[in-house]
Amino acid sequence: MDSQGMKELAGVRAADDLVKPGMKLGLGTGSTALYVIRRVGARYAAGELKGLRVFATSFQTELECETLGIPHYALNSPELAGGLDLTIDGADEIDPEQRLVKGGGGALLIEKLAAYNSASYAVVADQGKLVSSLGLRFPVPVEVIPEARNAAAGALEKLGASVKLREALRKAGPVITEHGNLILDILFREAVCPAEMETRINLIPGVVENGFFAGGPLKLKGPLVYIGREDGTVDRLWR
Numbered sequence: 065m066d067s068q069g070m071k072e073l074a075g076v077r078a079a080d081d082l083v084k085p086g087m088k089l090g091l092g093t094g095s096t097a098l099y100v101i102r103r104v105g106a107r108y109a110a111g112e113l114k115g116l117r118v119f120a121t122s123f124q125t126e127l128e129c130e131t132l133g134i135p136h137y138a139l140n141s142p143e144l145a146g147g148l149d150l151t152i153d154g155a156d157e158i159d160p161e162q163r164l165v166k167g168g169g170g171a172l173l174i175e176k177l178a179a180y181n182s183a184s185y186a187v188v189a190d191q192g193k194l195v196s197s198l199g200l201r202f203p204v205p206v207e208v209i210p211e212a213r214n215a216a217a218g219a220l221e222k223l224g225a226s227v228k229l230r231e232a233l234r235k236a237g238p239v240i241t242e243h244g245n246l247i248l249d250i251l252f253r254e255a256v257c258p259a260e261m262e263t264r265i266n267l268i269p270g271v272v273e274n275g276f277f278a279g280g281p282l283k284l285k286g287p288l289v290y291i292g293r294e295d296g297t298v299d300r301l302w303r
C-alpha cells in the first residue's frame with residue numbers, strides 16, 4: 065500500500081471512531097486531514113452527526129467544509145466559544161512519546177490554537193511519519209512577523225538550528241501565511257528536547273508560533289495517534 069492509502073486508512077478510522085453527534089470538532093490541514101474531513105462530510109450528509117459544529121484550521125480546510133456542506137464556525141463564535149471537544153489533525157513527524165512536528169502546510173498557528181484548546185486531540189498519519197527524534201529530518205516551521213526575519217533567524221541559529229526562509233511555489237518570493245507572516249524552516253544538528261524547544265523558540269521576539277507540538281507551554285492532551293501501515297492495518301498509539 066502507498067502512503068496515500070495509509071493516510072486514508074488512518075483518517076477514515078479516526079473519523080469513524082472518534083467523531084460523535086453534537087461535538088465541537090477541530091479539523092486539521094493537509095492531505096491526511098483531508099481524508100478525515102471527507103469522512104466527516106459523508107457521515108454528516110448521512111445524518112449521523114446531527115448538531116456537529118466544526119472549526120476549520122486553515123483556508124484549505126474551510127473550503128473543503130464548504131464543498132461538503134459541513135457547518136463551520138469561527139473559534140470566537142457563540143457556537144464554539146473558544147473551546148473544542150476534539151481536534152483531529154495530521155503531522156509531519158511523530159516521536160515515540162507522541163510529540164509532534166507540524167506545519168508542513170504552513171497552518172501551524174491555528175492548528176496549535178485548536179490543539180491546545182481541545183479537550184482531546186488525535187493525530188492521523190502514515191507510518192513514514194514515525195521518527196526517533198524530532199526536528200532532525202523534517203524542518204520545524206517557525207512563523208515570524210516579517211520585521212523579525214533576520215533577527216529571529218540569528219536567534220534560532222544560536223539554538224543549534226540551520227534556518228531557511230520558506231519559498232512559495234508558483235509565486236516569486238517567500239510564503240506569506242494566512243496571518244501575513246513569514247515561515248523560517250529550521251533543522252537541528254543534534255537531538256533536542258521538543259517541549260523545552262517549543263517554549264524557548266516562542267520567547268524569541270517576533271516569533272508568533274513554532275511547529276513543535278510537545279506540550280511545552282500547556283499540557284497537550286493525548287494525543288491519540290492513528291498510524292496507517294503498509295500492510296493495511298491501523299495502529300492506535302496512546303501515551
Ligand code: 5RP
Pocket residue numbers: 092093094095096097153154155156165166167168169170171172175
Ligand atoms: C499543515 C500540517 C499537516 O498536518 C502536516 O504537514 C501533515 O501533512 P500531510 O498529511 O499532507 O502529510 O501540519 O500545516
